[in-house]
Amino acid sequence: MSQQNPATLKVGAIGGGQLARMMTVPAINLAIDFKVLAEAEGSSAALAATQVGDYNQLDVVREFAGTVDVITFDHEHVPMAVLEPLEAAGVNVQPPSNALAFAQNKLHMRQKLGALGLPMPDWAQIEDAHTLDAFINAHGGVAILKTPIGGYDGKGVRVVKSSEDAADWLNNLAAYGGSLLAEEKVDFVRELAQLSARRPSGEFAAWPLVQTIQENGVCSVVLAPAPNASESVLEQTAQIAKSVAEGLGVTGVLAVELFEARDGRILINELAMRPHNSGHFTIEGSVTSQFEQHLRAVLDLPLGSTEMRATHAVMVNLLGVDDKNNFVQAYPAALVAHPTVKIHTYGKGARAGRKMGHITVVGDSAEAILAEAKGAAAVLLRG
Numbered sequence: 001m002s003q004q005n006p007a008t009l010k011v012g013a014i015g016g017g018q019l020a021r022m023m024t025v026p027a028i029n030l031a032i033d034f035k036v037l038a039e040a041e042g043s044s045a046a047l048a049a050t051q052v053g054d055y056n057q058l059d060v061v062r063e064f065a066g067t068v069d070v071i072t073f074d075h076e077h078v079p080m081a082v083l084e085p086l087e088a089a090g091v092n093v094q095p096p097s098n099a100l101a102f103a104q105n106k107l108h109m110r111q112k113l114g115a116l117g118l119p120m121p122d123w124a125q126i127e128d129a130h131t132l133d134a135f136i137n138a139h140g141g142v143a144i145l146k147t148p149i150g151g152y153d154g155k156g157v158r159v160v161k162s163s164e165d166a167a168d169w170l171n172n173l174a175a176y177g178g179s180l181l182a183e184e185k186v187d188f189v190r191e192l193a194q195l196s197a198r199r200p201s202g203e204f205a206a207w208p209l210v211q212t213i214q215e216n217g218v219c220s221v222v223l224a225p226a227p228n229a230s231e232s233v234l235e236q237t238a239q240i241a242k243s244v245a246e247g248l249g250v251t252g253v254l255a256v257e258l259f260e261a262r263d264g265r266i267l268i269n270e271l272a273m274r275p276h277n278s279g280h281f282t283i284e285g286s287v288t289s290q291f292e293q294h295l296r297a298v299l300d301l302p303l304g305s306t307e308m309r310a311t312h313a314v315m316v317n318l319l320g321v322d323d324k325n326n327f328v329q330a331y332p333a334a335l336v337a338h339p340t341v342k343i344h345t346y347g348k349g350a351r352a353g354r355k356m357g358h359i360t361v362v363g364d365s366a367e368a369i370l371a372e373a374k375g376a377a378a379v380l381l382r383g
């Protein structure tokens with residue numbers, strides 16, 4: 001006779017991507033019964049107890065929610081029309097829908113951050129070509145235009161010098177919720193990210209500030225901690241994360257993507273209310289990984305230490321080169337040449353530009369670990 005699993009903590013994640021996949025490891029360690037509602041068979045998180053279903057359907061999500069203590073997310077696309085009735089019926093959703101709403105819609109996020117007095121690029125809500133041209137003219141002849149809903153990894157973001165550059169979006173506004181978001185094009189010296197976690201009962205913990213480096217709008221490298229960050233920058237970014245988490249009622253992991261502008265301003269770009277690419281380094285680099293912390297936070301368990309376990313950590317994303325990439329095949333070559341690296345492969349089909357895995361290296365020399373991580377990445381991507 002098989003023995004009944006004595007675990008009583010049950011977490012359900014909606015979305016079967018690599019973030020849900022990476023939550024399974026700490027879930028196993030803490031004997032958390034972790035379930036995933038995935039979009040399709042063979043998802044990245046298929047190693048967990050996975051059910052396939054459409055997260056847009058209330059009945060599907062309601063049934064899934066009935067099997068767990070708390071619902072959380074691998075992505076932020078679950079509609080309010082699904083989450084709100086579940087919450088009204090007593091389902092424990094973390095982060096709650098009224099916080100997640102700000103991560104789903106960049107215009108709502110800008111409005112809310114403005115009301116809280118937090119620093120952002122200049123922005124405007126755009127509903128016609130005239131308003132966009134006026135904004136562009138007032139900001140040196142260039143703006144960043146974003147679709148408020150559904151963008152990720154730089155999709156839904158473009159540089160515009162005239163409303164004509166965005167005619168396709170402006171002529172199809174209904175598909176983007178009726179309006180677009182224009183922002184000043186920030187002249188930044190670098191991009192930063194401040195990762196933190198918050199429990200429903202209020203406890204808050206932040207990891208060290210990191211620098212993120214993007215290629216074609218996709219994160220490619222993370223340096224932890226952010227090199228040469230001034231005391232003032234560290235104070236501002238820590239305060240921003242706490243104000244966002246508390247002001248928006250975020251629970252679980254929160255990533256605040258930031259710009260360090262050439263004129264010294266620290267400005268909020270984006271928010272993610274789930275584990276985030278900027279925090280993958282925490283698996284090996286921190287006492288508590290973002291994936292463990294997320295599970296603890298959504299269960300309202302005490303948070304773990306966010307101290308670094310080494311002076312430096314570096315994360316390099318494995319972005320697909322073509323549809324033939326096969327990291328596993330390249331393991332022998334990569335592992336023999338780079339014994340200090342930690343490889344994470346997401347079990348996803350290969351495609352150019354796709355986030356298919358990442359590498360983390362920790363150590364005392366920031367330069368040496370970056371070289372090591374990049375070297376291993378090159379071997380894996382060639383293989």
Ligand code: ADP
Pocket residue numbers: 121144146151152153154155156157183184185186187191214217257269270
């Ligand atoms: P996504 O939601 O697709 O990740 P982001 O809003 O984070 O989109 O934008 C993607 C990238 O575009 C950013 O990482 C940054 O490099 C650039 N970007 C976005 N907004 C601005 C801005 N206001 N000024 C300058 N660059 C920007």
